[in-house]
Amino acid sequence: MVRISVLQHAPSSHLPARPGDPTPTSRNLDPLLHPFARARERTRAVNAAKIERIFAKPFVAALGGHGEAVETMARRPESLTVVASGGWDGALVVHDLSQKSAVMHIEAAHKGKISGICFADEHRLLSCGVDRNIKLWDTRQVDENGTGPSETTKPLSIFPGKSAFNSIDHHRSDPLFATASTTVQVWDETKSAPISNLTFPTSTETVTALRFNLSESSVLASIGSDRTFTLYDIRTGKAERRVIMQMRSNALSWSPTFPTSVLLASEDHNLYTFDVRSLNQPTQIYKGHVAAVTSCDWSPTGLEFVSGGWDRTVRVWKEGVGTHPEVYHTKRMQRVTSTLFTADSRFVLSGSDDGNVRMWKARASEKLGVIDTRERAAIEYRDSLKERWKFDPEVSRISRTRHVPQPVYKAAQLKRTMLEARRVKEERRRKHTRAGENKPKAERKKVVITEQS
Amino acid sequence: MDALFAKADAIAPVSKRRKTANHDTKRKPLPKPGSGEDHTLDSVASRTALPKSLRPTEPEPENLPKYGHIANKKLRTQLTRQSAHNARLKALVKDAEMLLTEEGGLMEVEGEMEKTWRVGQSEVSKAAGQQAAQGRKEWTLDGGPYRSRYSRNGRHLAIVGKQGHVATFDWQTGTLHSELQLQETCRDITFLHDQSHYAVAQKKPTRLEFLPYHWLLVSVGNPGYLKYQDTSTGQIVVEHRTKLGACKTMCQNMHNAVIHLGHQNGTVTLWTPNLPHPAVRLLAHLGPVASVSVDPSTGGRYMATAGQDGTVKIWDCRNWKGAVRQWSARGGDAELEWSQKGALAVATGGSVNVYTKPAIQTPFPAHVSPPLYLTHPIPHRPLTSVRFCPFEDILTVGHSTGLSSILVPGAGEANFDSTEADPFENKKARREREVKGLLDKVCHSAPPHVGF
Numbered sequence: 001m002v003r004i005s006v007l008q009h010a011p012s013s014h015l016p017a018r019p020g021d022p023t024p025t026s027r028n029l030d031p032l033l034h035p036f037a038r039a040r041e042r043t044r045a046v047n048a049a050k051i052e053r054i055f056a057k058p059f060v061a062a063l064g065g066h067g068e069a070v071e072t073m074a075r076r077p078e079s080l081t082v083v084a085s086g087g088w089d090g091a092l093v094v095h096d097l098s099q100k101s102a103v104m105h106i107e108a109a110h111k112g113k114i115s116g117i118c119f120a121d122e123h124r125l126l127s128c129g130v131d132r133n134i135k136l137w138d139t140r141q142v143d144e145n146g147t148g149p150s151e152t153t154k155p156l157s158i159f160p161g162k163s164a165f166n167s168i169d170h171h172r173s174d175p176l177f178a179t180a181s182t183t184v185q186v187w188d189e190t191k192s193a194p195i196s197n198l199t200f201p202t203s204t205e206t207v208t209a210l211r212f213n214l215s216e217s218s219v220l221a222s223i224g225s226d227r228t229f230t231l232y233d234i235r236t237g238k239a240e241r242r243v244i245m246q247m248r249s250n251a252l253s254w255s256p257t258f259p260t261s262v263l264l265a266s267e268d269h270n271l272y273t274f275d276v277r278s279l280n281q282p283t284q285i286y287k288g289h290v291a292a293v294t295s296c297d298w299s300p301t302g303l304e305f306v307s308g309g310w311d312r313t314v315r316v317w318k319e320g321v322g323t324h325p326e327v328y329h330t331k332r333m334q335r336v337t338s339t340l341f342t343a344d345s346r347f348v349l350s351g352s353d354d355g356n357v358r359m360w361k362a363r364a365s366e367k368l369g370v371i372d373t374r375e376r377a378a379i380e381y382r383d384s385l386k387e388r389w390k391f392d393p394e395v396s397r398i399s400r401t402r403h404v405p406q407p408v409y410k411a412a413q414l415k416r417t418m419l420e421a422r423r424v425k426e427e428r429r430r431k432h433t434r435a436g437e438n439k440p441k442a443e444r445k446k447v448v449i450t451e452q453s
Numbered sequence: 454m455d456a457l458f459a460k461a462d463a464i465a466p467v468s469k470r471r472k473t474a475n476h477d478t479k480r481k482p483l484p485k486p487g488s489g490e491d492h493t494l495d496s497v498a499s500r501t502a503l504p505k506s507l508r509p510t511e512p513e514p515e516n517l518p519k520y521g522h523i524a525n526k527k528l529r530t531q532l533t534r535q536s537a538h539n540a541r542l543k544a545l546v547k548d549a550e551m552l553l554t555e556e557g558g559l560m561e562v563e564g565e566m567e568k569t570w571r572v573g574q575s576e577v578s579k580a581a582g583q584q585a586a587q588g589r590k591e592w593t594l595d596g597g598p599y600r601s602r603y604s605r606n607g608r609h610l611a612i613v614g615k616q617g618h619v620a621t622f623d624w625q626t627g628t629l630h631s632e633l634q635l636q637e638t639c640r641d642i643t644f645l646h647d648q649s650h651y652a653v654a655q656k657k658p659t660r661l662e663f664l665p666y667h668w669l670l671v672s673v674g675n676p677g678y679l680k681y682q683d684t685s686t687g688q689i690v691v692e693h694r695t696k697l698g699a700c701k702t703m704c705q706n707m708h709n710a711v712i713h714l715g716h717q718n719g720t721v722t723l724w725t726p727n728l729p730h731p732a733v734r735l736l737a738h739l740g741p742v743a744s745v746s747v748d749p750s751t752g753g754r755y756m757a758t759a760g761q762d763g764t765v766k767i768w769d770c771r772n773w774k775g776a777v778r779q780w781s782a783r784g785g786d787a788e789l790e791w792s793q794k795g796a797l798a799v800a801t802g803g804s805v806n807v808y809t810k811p812a813i814q815t816p817f818p819a820h821v822s823p824p825l826y827l828t829h830p831i832p833h834r835p836l837t838s839v840r841f842c843p844f845e846d847i848l849t850v851g852h853s854t855g856l857s858s859i860l861v862p863g864a865g866e867a868n869f870d871s872t873e874a875d876p877f878e879n880k881k882a883r884r885e886r887e888v889k890g891l892l893d894k895v896c897h898s899a900p901p902h903v904g905f
Contacts, residue, residue: 006860029546
């Protein structure tokens, strides 16, 4: 007896049961049925990288209202859309990001530049300026019921100081705020004079910026013009530690997720994250800017941060990744003096010398608006392909390359040449003198000169 | 300040020393939650856990590589996680084999004295189901010996007669897509990326092949030039001079897009677009080579060649030192074709013989033919082409008075993959596959995929 069976496909299991039904699909994962699977996947990964670059259009909007450079910005707590900015001409503007318009605009809030602003609570805003005044404003609109302030252009109260202020920050829970001038002063909202002065015993510096820690709200950090980074505790009223670095820092920001991590934007073109538990060296150096970094801000997720520099670029960094940041620039954006992440970590704001506040996407190729399920699935698939093939030379080249303006490109080239020459010289010096007897100093160890406590 | 440090220590203690492999072994293991050693961990552990959807449903796979030598903790974690993920994927692929529902055809004998080759086509079609029996067909056509080609999903058939009759049709429903009388000698036909496009070898070319993942139409002719033409752009991307005269046989290896050519002086050469000379040059026969075919069931590991003197040789593509097996077929030059499941059809003289897998690939010193699986006489000489239908147990033989399809149980792959080739695809799926195929076009200048 011969047993015979001949292959036949049952049409009922491969054709839609009713017209309009989806056609049934069948899978067979046998590699013999999928020739060139890896080669095709690589092509898809290259295409995914190209698509990402094609759709990288980060610029969202420019918000006007300032006649001169935008010196400082602050976001309102518990709000995704409201951001305040202060400029060199003394104008104070509260922006609504979703409407792309100004909610409040005070022409001359201070005489001269506004050097710092922060929200005291949901509606009240503190600003300080070089006119040696701190002003408290109510940002609420006047409505028909008259619940708002009678006149928005008048401050609720004024705190006079002795010298020009450089920065201000409000305590997280208590009605206290701290200002930076020649010293660090802590103020009570109800008292017109500072309640305490904080200073490091041997300090003669000008304090340029200060921030309260986000986790332990009595801890205060400041940076000064004599290249220092200082930690204070406002309960003891004393400076706890101080670090002197090679170059001065221009801005600082505490990490929102890791309590002891602080980010410093330095004059030497780099950004540094420090763990304040061990201040002798930074945890990471972020290299990318080709001029001094003037501002920085953490994303609320603590995984990214943004920095703006004297080189007219805004850069978005990943925490722990010290190179290849996302670079944003436009033809008309001048030196970036302030940057801010929005509270939903989807957008980045930059204020620059040309008097505009610009809004950018935090992820350059992200699509704004409604994304349906299929598109979401395609995006996720492309992301995982890029992740999987990131070591492929072509994929990495496409996703790494950024076109920057010619001055930035030339400056980077020059900087690279100079650093290379310096490295070669140091190498030769070590080779031919007694300097070569001990190990070269690590880059991280060079940052901090001394640590004092 | 101490409170701040305590908070940070609870998340991640500050590392004093660099983590190295030997340092790692000395380290005290972290206290288990609930053991009472670490109060912070205890307080957090009750409220913190991976969400259920993110937790692995199966236990960690065994025999995972340990990355103890890697000092970077983050990289080590990533590598460990990746290798666990890969191991899980492999297990899942193995599981997915259970979902292959269709059963392939077969022909088996019970007693030793019975032979499968004694079973004729009438018996096979009687035993086959109603649908499958439709595969047994005879097309009587004028216009010389015919050649045929199936589309990649096996649903469509293109035929060409020597005197210029060209037709493409869905052989299951009998829908005719196109029919032409070209009034010219036509030697070969091939479908391009789908059934809506096909290429006919008129005038100069003698043989055509289409590389579906590269979108390259390969042609060779009497002057001996091998030409690669990109069908998505229309450009001839590369042209190789074989320097071996007229060439009348060509086949491709689906798995690495290597073109096998058989020449008049008995050599077989293997070509890729990025090499100006053959990758392999092999003296296969003492006379002209009549036919070449590559085994798709082993990923292109075996190649069969037939000479005009009637010898059929099986070669191992990993080791070109001598044929694995050879025998002489009666009736002069043979046409060869391997099926998806590894059945070899040899059409010589007045009959088609089919041989099956383990016997034809095992080395055998004597020059005798392997055990025959199936044979079918066709009284219309010459037999000019043999083609297996993908995903069906059908063999189509082209001869001087048309074409005959016979049933070869066990020749076709039973379970197709809809993302690659689906016999039941509709218009929308065909369009989508065309666009996806263009987007995934593999660059021809990339180095060929090596390995069988």
